[in-house]
Amino acid sequence: MGTDVDFLVKLRDAACLIKDACEERLESLAPPGAGPSTSYDLNKIAWQSAEGSKGLYEKTAGDGSSDYKALLEDLKTHKGKMNVAGWFVWLFENGTTIGRKKCVSRLD
Numbered sequence: 001m002g003t004d005v006d007f008l009v010k011l012r013d014a015a016c017l018i019k020d021a022c023e024e025r026l027e028s029l030a031p032p033g034a035g036p037s038t039s040y041d042l043n044k045i046a047w048q049s050a051e052g053s054k055g056l057y058e059k060t061a062g063d064g065s066s067d068y069k070a071l072l073e074d075l076k077t078h079k080g081k082m083n084v085a086g087w088f089v090w091l092f093e094n095g096t097t098i099g100r101k102k103c104v105s106r107l108d
Contacts, residue, residue, distance in 0.1 A: 040067040041067050045063060
């Protein structure tokens, strides 16, 4: 059973990397001004380390910054989960807490 889990983890991580590479390529091919307009910087949001049933992640309950508010709105338009700049980002059920986990390759 462990090998099935390891395989699925590697497959998930590879899919995340492929998706990010495709998004970057599509953005590079798009005409100026046609790409996604993210009005937030994930690094400017105050994140706290946490651990859940699927491992380590970071979360924020909102620091009131414009970056947090813009990310929250973007998440709501994406049904509460999305990939941004190499991060998987999701909205908790309470509607205000945001979690993030780095998409990391475990193929090595």
